[in-house]
Structure formats: structure tokens, C-alpha cells
Amino acid sequence: MKYLDEFRDPVVARKILNEIHAVTTQPWVIMEICGGQTHSIIRNGIDQVLPKEIELVHGPGCPVCVTPLEIIDRAVEIAGRPNVIFTSFGDMLRVPGSHKDLFMVRSEGGDVRTVFSPLESLKIARENPDKEVVFFAVGFETTAPGNAMAVAQAAKEGLPNFSELVSHVLVPPAMEALLSSDANRVQGYLAAGHVCTVMGWDEYDPIAKKYKVPIVITGFEPMDVLDGILHTVKQLEAGTHKVENRYARIVEQGGNQPAQVLIKDVFEIANRKWRGIGEIPVSGFKISKKYAAFDAELKFSVDDIHTEEPEACISGVILQGLKKPHDCPAFGKECTPQNPLGATMVSSEGACAAYYKYQRILSE
Amino acid sequence: MDFPEALSCPLPILSHDTVQLAHGAGGKLSNEMIDKIFLPRFLNSTLEKMEDQAVLENPGGRIAFSTDTFVVDPIFFPGGDIGDLAINGTVNDIAMSGAIPKYLSVGFILEEGLPFETLHRIVLSMEKAAKLAGVQIVTGDTKVVNRGSCDKLFINTSGFGFVPENVNISASNLDVGDKILLSGTLADHGMAVMTTREGLSFQSTVESDTAGLNHLVQDMLAVSTNIHALRDPTRGGLATSLNEFATSSEVGIQLFGDAIPVKENVRGACEILGIDPLYVANEGKLVAIVPSNIADDMLSAMRGNEYGKSATIIGEVTDKHPGIVAMLTGLGANRIVDMPVGEQLPRIC
Numbered sequence: 239m240k241y242l243d244e245f246r247d248p249v250v251a252r253k254i255l256n257e258i259h260a261v262t263t264q265p266w267v268i269m270e271i272c273g274g275q276t277h278s279i280i281r282n283g284i285d286q287v288l289p290k291e292i293e294l295v296h297g298p299g300c301p302v303c304v305t306p307l308e309i310i311d312r313a314v315e316i317a318g319r320p321n322v323i324f325t326s327f328g329d330m331l332r333v334p335g336s337h338k339d340l341f342m343v344r345s346e347g348g349d350v351r352t353v354f355s356p357l358e359s360l361k362i363a364r365e366n367p368d369k370e371v372v373f374f375a376v377g378f379e380t381t382a383p384g385n386a387m388a389v390a391q392a393a394k395e396g397l398p399n400f401s402e403l404v405s406h407v408l409v410p411p412a413m414e415a416l417l418s419s420d421a422n423r424v425q426g427y428l429a430a431g432h433v434c435t436v437m438g439w440d441e442y443d444p445i446a447k448k449y450k451v452p453i454v455i456t457g458f459e460p461m462d463v464l465d466g467i468l469h470t471v472k473q474l475e476a477g478t479h480k481v482e483n484r485y486a487r488i489v490e491q492g493g494n495q496p497a498q499v500l501i502k503d504v505f506e507i508a509n510r511k512w513r514g515i516g517e518i519p520v521s522g523f524k525i526s527k528k529y530a531a532f533d534a535e536l537k538f539s540v541d542d543i544h545t546e547e548p549e550a551c552i553s554g555v556i557l558q559g560l561k562k563p564h565d566c567p568a569f570g571k572e573c574t575p576q577n578p579l580g581a582t583m584v585s586s587e588g589a590c591a592a593y594y595k596y597q598r599i600l601s602e
Numbered sequence: 603m604d605f606p607e608a609l610s611c612p613l614p615i616l617s618h619d620t621v622q623l624a625h626g627a628g629g630k631l632s633n634e635m636i637d638k639i640f641l642p643r644f645l646n647s648t649l650e651k652m653e654d655q656a657v658l659e660n661p662g663g664r665i666a667f668s669t670d671t672f673v674v675d676p677i678f679f680p681g682g683d684i685g686d687l688a689i690n691g692t693v694n695d696i697a698m699s700g701a702i703p704k705y706l707s708v709g710f711i712l713e714e715g716l717p718f719e720t721l722h723r724i725v726l727s728m729e730k731a732a733k734l735a736g737v738q739i740v741t742g743d744t745k746v747v748n749r750g751s752c753d754k755l756f757i758n759t760s761g762f763g764f765v766p767e768n769v770n771i772s773a774s775n776l777d778v779g780d781k782i783l784l785s786g787t788l789a790d791h792g793m794a795v796m797t798t799r800e801g802l803s804f805q806s807t808v809e810s811d812t813a814g815l816n817h818l819v820q821d822m823l824a825v826s827t828n829i830h831a832l833r834d835p836t837r838g839g840l841a842t843s844l845n846e847f848a849t850s851s852e853v854g855i856q857l858f859g860d861a862i863p864v865k866e867n868v869r870g871a872c873e874i875l876g877i878d879p880l881y882v883a884n885e886g887k888l889v890a891i892v893p894s895n896i897a898d899d900m901l902s903a904m905r906g907n908e909y910g911k912s913a914t915i916i917g918e919v920t921d922k923h924p925g926i927v928a929m930l931t932g933l934g935a936n937r938i939v940d941m942p943v944g945e946q947l948p949r950i951c
Contacts (some may be wrong), residue, residue, distance in 0.1 A: 239873070242873065247932075248934075252933065261886075278938070282932070282933055283931045283933055283934075283936065283937050284933065284935070286933075286935040287933050287934060292702060354800060354875075390769050439782060460932065574943075575943040576943045595940050
């Protein structure tokens with residue numbers, strides 16, 4: 239397949255791998271930010287073939303995993319209302335709230351639908367003028383332009399029955415929050431390629447300087463990930479800490495300008511809670527005052543949300559890179575993809591689910 | 603093989619355009635539907651007696667008996683429809699024991715208001731699939747439910763066939779060293795249905811692989827009756843079938859990732875939706891576990907059949923990691939291919 243197979247070529251991948259082995263002289267801890275990268279690392283077994291000095295820790299870049307419990311509970315509450323069509327990306331449906339997930343709402347008669355784009359929700363809103371159509375707008379900078387576009391379009395068309403339940407989070411504040419923590423072990427970052435496609439990389443320069451960490455922007459195919467690791471290790475070994483763009487086929491320094499204009503118009507920066515991590519200042523988006531009519535949080539007053547996280551779940555420290563999924567006593571026992579205690583076991587991008595699905599054959 | 607007379611068969615003249623509740627009430631309208639829609643297409647000497655049951659000859663020996671219910675949405679998809687799926691599904695379930703499928707029953711649940719034109723199209727494709735597989739529909743039933751009580755139509759088929767002597771195929775028969783043979787590309791059916799359902803279109807249409815595999819199985823048995831296990835990897839895909847084998851036989855399965863064939867457009871659809879082809883349904887593929895000394899001959903026999911043209915060896919049975927299916931990646935790492943959980947969900951990003 240064009241544009242994919244070139245970046246999965248095992249011969250070239252092995253060459254990069256050999257180079258990583260050649261340049262590594264001491265232990266390094268590298269965090270891949272994005273859940274898509276975690277997925278690729280585990281699926282291709284990249285962590286199994288790296289030098290043993292290199293430890294990969296899995297970052298908080300899985301939108302499903304970091305969406306706070308309050309928002310899931312709010313979604314569950316709104317989706318269960320009689321006149322509502324609740325639309326969402328597929329993998330949000332199985333995320334456990336305090337008491338139920340969106341699949342359970344559907345089985346109880348709620349109209350919950352999977353969509354591939356917020357523009358599909360707009361279409362549903364046009365076709366069902368007597369229903370309230372809500373889109374669950376989660377994700378990082380990557381999904382923000384599409385979600386902003388849907389709101390702007392609804393305003394333009396005058397679709398009063400469309401709204402978004404927004405839980406948007408931003409990567410750079412989370413990177414800083416992790417680096418400034420006393421328990422931080424991360425020495426270098428693989429930055430999330432598609433986030434940078436939208437936002438560019440100007441935000442990363444100050445982080446690299448302040449915390450003296452190399453930040454290498456890379457993609458999701460095995461060769462991208464290996465190449466990103468190679469350049470991070472090279473910087474670590476040389477003692478440099480620059481932002482490097484190794485995903486130049488997609489990422490430009492300034493990012494996608496029209497997308498940024500749209501985001502600025504529809505959203506405003508807000509403090510956001512991250513599931514498992516807690517509140518991070520100015521780490522997300524909410525719908526701006528101009529588009530308040532399309533904010534589902536304002537449209538549907540949802541009170542009395544008392545969240546309850548399962549006690550056994552350690553997804554918070556996993557998302558911070560302090561522990562690995564198999565360090566959790568519940569991993570693979572009480573907590574499985576079939577019966578997830580925390581969100582990291584739900585999405586295939588979540589570190590726990592990725593470990594569960596692709597976990598190494600430890601006996602070998 | 604082609605059936606031009608069936609494909610061009612016009613809708614018979616009926617007193618209604620759509621199915622009414624009365625069509626399921628057993629009176630004149632029921633008879634009209636049976637006489638004009640079902641009987642002409644399914645006719646054989648057993649069915650035409652119009653008894654409440656089919657009375658069939660028993661040649662002795664073992665029989666393989668299976669049932670399946672079909673509720674696919676959409677009912678028409680590229681490469682097939684709910685009708686041929688319903689025939690092929692049960693034919694294949696019977697055939698995976700090595701049996702020669704012979705007789706089927708068909709039960710329809712029709713939603714009030716279903717256009718007869720739709721029903722007729724589906725019945726025509728059932729007729730074609732049954733002829734291709736060489737099975738007879740010997741008994742049937744139709745119910746009509748209120749609008750909204752089912753989605754257009756549901757079909758149940760049950761059937762049986764006769765297991766030849768010396769054939770003993772079972773998920774618990776795997777031996778260390780056995781080879782794993784796959785009859786063709788993965789994920790065609792599931793992705794055809796999913797892309798149709800979601801309104802996604804590609805440069806080349808993703809088509810279902812729905813097909814009866816009983817002749818392919820008989821071609822394989824002609825090489826040797828010593829086939830250890832056979833499965834058609836439908837719901838849950840190849841990963842599920844192989845995990846069931848590994849568990850039942852208490853052996854490990856080692857797959858060679860590069861060897862598993864997936865069509866280019868199907869791979870594209872899977873990439874876009876973030877779905878792993880190992881977990882996607884197939885309706886015209888089989889996976890066979892055979893001793894290594896007959897693997898090459900078996901492969902040649904499979905490749906000689908229309909439905910096994912791109913058959914290939916995808917892995918082997920090992921005494922390492924019993925109960926676990928593992929796959930070698932291009933980097934030389936070995937990852938676990940686990941059982942899927944629930945339906946596969948497209949990923950956010």
C-alpha cells in the first residue's frame with residue numbers, strides 16, 4: 239500500500255534498529271506521547287528488539303484514556319435522555335463511567351450512534367430536526383479542527399438541535415506537567431506527529447530548552463518510531479536537547495494555519511482534568527462564548543455527578559509513565575478489555591489494552 | 603457456473619407489493635407467497651409434497667448437523683446478500699466437519715411492509731447458492747412480524763450432511779509440527795459490510811467473499827482424510843478460530859505475519875478504520891491444520907479449486923506457549939494474537 243509499505247519495510251527497519259544498538263552506550267528513558275505510537279510499538283514488538291538500556295514509557299496521548307470520569311458520566315446521563323441522539327467515535331462507547339458505559343445506555347434504549355466524523359453528526363441533526371443531536375468531542379489537537387468545523391458549520395446553517403460535549407486536551411501542557419513532577423523519569427520525548435501536523439512545533443522549543451529534553455517529532459509506522467528513537471538517543475548520547483522534525487512528510491513548522499484559525503474561533507483555552515492525572519492548568523479547550531449555544535454542557539444541565547474510580551486501578555501512574563501495566567495487581571485479572579476497570583484498558587491505544595492484546599510471550 | 607434464468611427471473615404477479623401481516627397468518631395470502639415466491643425457486647421432490655416435515659432417506663453412518671441465524675445489516679452488500687450468506691453459512695459449518703452437506707431448512711422472519719421485490723431477489727440468490735453447493739431446501743417456515751419488530755428480514759438455516767468414513771476433524775486434534783493453511787485473503791466480508799454500512803467508498807469496491815466451501819473441502823479430503831482441524835473463520839475472524847484451536851488442543855500456534863494475505867483495498871479500509879484484519883469476519887475462507895508431510899499436496903489441491911486459488915501456509919503448531927497464538931512481526935519480535943473482545947471499534951486517531 240502506497241505511503242504505508244515504504245514505512246514498514248523490515249529490511250530498512252532492521253537497519254535503523256542496528257544503528258540504535260550502535261549508538262546506545264547507557265540507559266535512557268524515552269516517552270512516546272501518542273497512543274497511536276504505543277499501539278505501533280507493541281503491535282510490531284519494537285520494545286522487544288531495542289537495546290535493553292532503552293526503556294520506553296507510554297505517555298498520556300490516548301484521548302479515550304484521559305477523558306475524565308465526570309465527562310463520561312455526563313455523556314452517559316445526556317445519552318440516556320429520551321429526545322437525544324448521542325453520537326460518538328466508536329472507542330468511546332466502551333469507556334466505563336462510574337456506573338455504566340455508553341453501550342449500556344444503548345441497550346437500555348438510548349439512541350447512541352457511532353460516527354466516523356463530527357460532520358456525520360451534523361447530517362443526523364439536519365435529518366432529525368425534532369431531536370437534540372449531541373456529538374462527543376474528545377481528543378487532542380488532532381481532532382480539534384474537525385470538531386470545531388462541525389460547530390462552525392452548525393452555526394452557519396442555523397442548526398439549533400446540534401451541540402458538542404467537549405473534552406479536548408492539549409499535548410504541550412501535559413508534557414510540561416510530567417517533566418515538572420518530582421517523580422519524573424522521562425529524559426526524551428517522541429512527539430505526536432499528527433498533533434504537530436495541526437499545531438506545528440513552535441510550542442515545543444521552550445519545553446526542550448527549559449527541561450533540557452530532546453523532543454523528536456515522529457509518526458506511527460515502525461520505521462517512523464524507530465527513526466524517532468534513534469534521533470532521540472543520538473541527542474541524549476550527545477547531550478543536546480533540540481526539537482527535531484523527523485515526520486517532515488506531513489509536519490511543517492507552522493502547522494496547519496486554516497485549522498488553527500478555526501480552532502481559535504470555536505474554542506477557547508481552559509483548565510482541564512485528565513483522567514488519572516488530575517487537573518492541568520490551561521491544558522484543554524472548551525467552546526467559546528461566541529458558540530455557547532452549541533455547548534452541550536450548557537444546553538443540558540447535568541447535576542449530581544458523583545464519580546467513583548475503582549480503587550484497584552493505577553491508570554494514573556501508568557499514564558504518567560511511573561509504572562507499567564503489568565505492575566498493576568489487577569492487570570489481566572480483575573481488569574481485562576472485557577471488563578475494564580480503567581480507561582487505559584479500553585482503547586486499543588491505551589497502554590494496558592495494548593499490553594494485554596500484544597503482551598510478550600514472557601516464557602520465551 | 604451461471605444461472606441466467608434465475609437472475610433474469612421477474613417478480614411474479616402478486617396481490618400485494620409488500621409483505622402484510624396476513625402473509626404470515628397461514629391463509630390464502632400465505633399460500634400465495636409460498637406458491638409464487640418460495641416454491642418455484644426451492645422446488646425439489648421433498649419440498650413439493652408440502653408436508654409439515656421432510657422425510658428423508660438415511661444412508662447410515664455419521665451425520666453433521668448445524669444451524670445459524672442471519673441478521674446482517676445491510677441485507678445487500680457488494681459481493682452478496684443475506685440470502686446467499688444464509689445458505690453458504692450453514693453449508694460451510696456442516697462442511698468444516700468434512701461432511702457433504704445435503705439438506706437445509708429455511709426459516710424466514712419478515713418485517714411487515716418488506717417489498718416483495720426485495721424478498722424475491724434474496725430468494726433468487728438463495729436458490730443460486732444452494733445449487734452451487736448442491737444442497738436441497740427440504741422444509742421451511744415463514745413468520746411476519748409487526749413493523750419495527752425486526753429489521754427487514756431475518757433468516758435461519760439449519761441443515762445436515764453425511765460425514766465420510768475415516769474422517770475425524772476436530773479443534774482438539776492439533777499436533778506439534780502441523781502446518782496451518784489458509785484458503786485465501788482475509789477480512790473481505792467484514793470490511794464489505796462495514797464499508798457499506800458506514801457509506802465509505804474506495805477506488806475499488808470491497809466485496810464480500812461469501813461462498814460455499816464444501817467442494818473445496820472434498821477436494822482436500824481427496825488428497826488425504828488426515829486433516830486435523832478445519833474452520834471457516836467467520837465472526838471474530840482468524841484470530842478467534844486459531845485461539846479456539848490452541849485452547850482445545852493445548853498447543854501453541856506460531857503465525858508468520860508476512861504470510862497472511864489481505865487484499866490491497868481491504869487493507870486500506872482496515873487502516874482507515876483502525877481495524878485488524880485478523881479479527882474481521884470471512885464468509886468464504888477456511889483455515890486447515892494438517893500434518894506437515896501432506897501440507898504441500900494439500901496446498902496444491904486447494905489452489906486447484908476456485909475458492910482456494912490463493913491458499914497459502916501461514917504458520918505452524920508448536921509446543922512453545924501452549925494455548926497461545928503468536929505472530930512473528932517484520933522486526934523479528936513475537937506478539938500475542940489474542941481473542942477479540944466484543945465488536946471491533948474504529949479508533950479515534
